[in-house]
Amino acid sequence: MTGITWEEPFCGEGSSCFRLGTDDEGNAYIAVAGQEDRYLTDSHDALRTLIRDIKDGKADHLL
Numbered sequence: 388m389t390g391i392t393w394e395e396p397f398c399g400e401g402s403s404c405f406r407l408g409t410d411d412e413g414n415a416y417i418a419v420a421g422q423e424d425r426y427l428t429d430s431h432d433a434l435r436t437l438i439r440d441i442k443d444g445k446a447d448h449l450l
Contacts, residue, residue: 396420
């Protein structure tokens, strides 16, 4: 695997900031900003759904 390219952090109101990343093999990653060495990986679709739910306030407790 090559390196992960991280996007700018997303910070919700009163919650932790997180970052999304991708690699050259098409994998997607999510990590708490500042802790990119401890990430979760899944398909783009699964992480996109998670992020949309967080942004909509449905899963804010996960952060």
